Amino acid sequence: MFKRKTGISLGCDYNPEQWSPDVWREDVALMRSAGIDLVAVNIFGWSNVEPSPGRYHFDDLDEVIGLLHENGIKVNLGTGTSSPPPWLSSLHPEILPMAADGTIRFPGGRQAWCPSSPVFREKAYALVEQVAQRYGAHPAVALWHVSNELGCHNALCYCEASAVAFREWLRDRYRKIETLNEAWGTSFWSQRYSDWSEVQTPRAALSLRNPAQIIDFHRFSSDELLGYYRDEAAILRQHSAVPVTTNFMVTAHIRNLDYWSWAPEMDVVANDHYLDHRLGDPVAELSFAADLTRGLAGGAPWMLMEQAAGAVNWQPHNLTKAPGEMLRNSLTHVARGADSLCFFQWRASAQGAEKFHSAMLPHAGTDTVAWREVLRLSETLDRIAEVAGTTVESDVALVFSWESWWSSEGEARPSQAVTYLDQVHAAHRALRELGVTTDVVSPDADLSGYKLVVVPCLYMVSDTAAQRITEYVENGGHLLVTFFSGIVDERDRIRLGGYPGAFRDVLGVLAEEFAPLLPGHQVGLSNGATGTVWTERLRTTTAQAVATYTDGPLPGVPAVTRNTYRDGLAWYAATSLDPRGLRELTRDAVTAAGATAAGPESGGDVEVVRRSGDGRSYLFVVNHGTQPVEMSGHDLVTGAPITRVDAGGVAVIKEERE
Ligand code: GLA
Numbered sequence: 001m002f003k004r005k006t007g008i009s010l011g012c013d014y015n016p017e018q019w020s021p022d023v024w025r026e027d028v029a030l031m032r033s034a035g036i037d038l039v040a041v042n043i044f045g046w047s048n049v050e051p052s053p054g055r056y057h058f059d060d061l062d063e064v065i066g067l068l069h070e071n072g073i074k075v076n077l078g079t080g081t082s083s084p085p086p087w088l089s090s091l092h093p094e095i096l097p098m099a100a101d102g103t104i105r106f107p108g109g110r111q112a113w114c115p116s117s118p119v120f121r122e123k124a125y126a127l128v129e130q131v132a133q134r135y136g137a138h139p140a141v142a143l144w145h146v147s148n149e150l151g152c153h154n155a156l157c158y159c160e161a162s163a164v165a166f167r168e169w170l171r172d173r174y175r176k177i178e179t180l181n182e183a184w185g186t187s188f189w190s191q192r193y194s195d196w197s198e199v200q201t202p203r204a205a206l207s208l209r210n211p212a213q214i215i216d217f218h219r220f221s222s223d224e225l226l227g228y229y230r231d232e233a234a235i236l237r238q239h240s241a242v243p244v245t246t247n248f249m250v251t252a253h254i255r256n257l258d259y260w261s262w263a264p265e266m267d268v269v270a271n272d273h274y275l276d277h278r279l280g281d282p283v284a285e286l287s288f289a290a291d292l293t294r295g296l297a298g299g300a301p302w303m304l305m306e307q308a309a310g311a312v313n314w315q316p317h318n319l320t321k322a323p324g325e326m327l328r329n330s331l332t333h334v335a336r337g338a339d340s341l342c343f344f345q346w347r348a349s350a351q352g353a354e355k356f357h358s359a360m361l362p363h364a365g366t367d368t369v370a371w372r373e374v375l376r377l378s379e380t381l382d383r384i385a386e387v388a389g390t391t392v393e394s395d396v397a398l399v400f401s402w403e404s405w406w407s408s409e410g411e412a413r414p415s416q417a418v419t420y421l422d423q424v425h426a427a428h429r430a431l432r433e434l435g436v437t438t439d440v441v442s443p444d445a446d447l448s449g450y451k452l453v454v455v456p457c458l459y460m461v462s463d464t465a466a467q468r469i470t471e472y473v474e475n476g477g478h479l480l481v482t483f484f485s486g487i488v489d490e491r492d493r494i495r496l497g498g499y500p501g502a503f504r505d506v507l508g509v510l511a512e513e514f515a516p517l518l519p520g521h522q523v524g525l526s527n528g529a530t531g532t533v534w535t536e537r538l539r540t541t542t543a544q545a546v547a548t549y550t551d552g553p554l555p556g557v558p559a560v561t562r563n564t565y566r567d568g569l570a571w572y573a574a575t576s577l578d579p580r581g582l583r584e585l586t587r588d589a590v591t592a593a594g595a596t597a598a599g600p601e602s603g604g605d606v607e608v609v610r611r612s613g614d615g616r617s618y619l620f621v622v623n624h625g626t627q628p629v630e631m632s633g634h635d636l637v638t639g640a641p642i643t644r645v646d647a648g649g650v651a652v653i654k655e656e657r658e
Contacts (some may be wrong), residue, residue, distance in 0.1 A: 105129055
């Protein structure tokens with residue numbers, strides 16, 4: 001990838017347009033002293049490099065890129081199209097995006113453009129052409145950074161240009177209007193279309209909207225921005241042989257792009273990740289996001305394109321990082337497959353909406369904890385350089401689907417308390433607490449190499465994916481499915497005959513109705529666990545009940561089951577188990593499957609992940625807890641043999657392998 005000679009690269013977003021040229025010089029000198037070797041520029045550069053229509057001004061960017069180059073720092077070059085300049089939205093207000101309620105989103109923030117706008121595309125592609133021509137062969141440019149976080153704010157646009165593009169996309173998918181009618185179930189509520197021109201984007205309506213239309217609108221919107229990415233990438237490739245990527249947002253609150261379809265188009269998969277203190281367990285979510293990013297990269301090393309040195313500015317309460325925390329966050333990403341760590345941003349802004357966002361170089365300068373933590377990270381990366389290029393070992397997979405996320409959280413559903421990501425996080429966290437490293441994979445993935453596959457809350461599943469999962473069990477695989485899975489096909493059409501539809505046979509159960517619980521209510525289980533959110537009137541067909549409800553609406557009814565299916569074994573949890581209960585069930589499933597834990601069962605306090613390859617093997621130990629953990633071997637971080645990793649500490653143990 002883009003590395004310090006050999007090893008893990010350390011980089012940042014740099015916004016020199018916010019500073020004067022004398023600051024640029026100081027910046028580059030400090031970057032050198034911090035061992036930074038990959039710098040992203042021109043991310044929000046449009047109004048600087050094209051200050052008025054068709055008049056390009058590259059002098060400043062030339063100078064900054066030249067400075068970085070002279071100092072041996074590689075450039076991750078933004079195409080600059082993420083935020084259009086005011087002249088463009090003034091001349092062409094039709095590029096502005098429209099929200100579901102029909103109101104326009106105005107400029108003044110960022111990303112105020114409709115992904116389908118022909119005018120926006122024309123102007124953006126013209127800029128990309130200029131940037132690519134000018135810098136395509138520049139020796140400093142090591143990576144192209146298309147736009148920025150595509151779809152962060154503008155993924156769903158409901159304007160007329162979007163409607164035109166949506167219709168085209170639908171024609172391509174269904175060919176005949178009758179096929180669309182069937183797919184959307186338009187016999188319901190008199191929604192039958194007689195012509196394509198009648199189809200609209202799913203704008204706000206008086207009542208519940210057609211859920212199949214909404215799912216297709218999500219698919220369309222993801223494809224539309226992917227098409228946009230492809231167009232920018234194609235222009236870059238005409239002028240340059242340098243790899244192209246864009247930064248994904250595999251995170252808890254952004255869900256509009258189906259990155260399973262995007263990832264194959266990236267020359268290197270890159271993700272932005274910020275600790276989110278609105279979540280119950282932000283550190284566990286970081287591990288999940290890293291595992292999912294690795295899944296998107298097909299197991300290959302990936303880049304962390306953005307993280308924060310300290311606090312962000314966009315949560316209600318923006319917590320800083322304690323000394324050692326940023327290093328633990330960083331090494332967790334590396335442990336889970338990152339070969340490049342970059343930050344947003346280099347120097348903290350003095351003005352603008354992000355002036356309270358942390359940076360590698362804080363407002364207070366270099367005599368700060370934050371700066372010393374950056375130097376500590378840089379040194380650590382030097383010491384562990386040899387891990388670069390190795391891959392993460394895991395024999396457990398968790399199936400993740402953006403389509404299921406979109407569709408399971410539709411407007412009208414059995415319970416608003418079923419939130420996809422919470423269920424996914426819970427399943428991943430249980431494995432992490434057991435010391436098991438998990439690959440996060442797509443519903444269409446080849447599962448044959450795994451000992452255990454966990455399928456949390458996979459509401460929407462295609463016939464092909466369902467069959468693949470079933471065959472995996474037939475052939476001896478072990479499966480753990482949690483409630484509200486297998487319910488509908490890709491058209492959001494219920495799989496009739498009883499729930500959990502697609503997985504009824506493999507699980508050996510049949511539910512005749514759902515019985516969700518009110519907030520604050522819980523049910524007891526015969527194995528001592530408790531359930532919240534959900535129960536269902538379930539009976540076993542070929543499965544055995546592992547636990548039944550002791551109270552609640554369905555006493556005596558199976559809550560957890562286990563089914564031998566051909567050569568494999570399939571477990572089902574029909575309720576949202578409490579964390580301990582879910583961990584116990586997961587432990588039983590892991591043990592029965594003979595799956596591997598790289599580290600001790602620590603309840604998540606200690607993360608242990610193995611990276612290996614080419615006869616080399618490294619055990620990453622990240623101790624988030626308050627107690628030391630015993631671990632022995634030669635530690636690359638300290639450069640010495642160790643017998644334990646202190647509370648809050650990290651180690652990378654080089655293992656002897658034949
Ligand atoms: C995103 C963006 C950056 C910046 C950070 C702040 O990741 O890509 O430009 O706004 O968020 O956390």
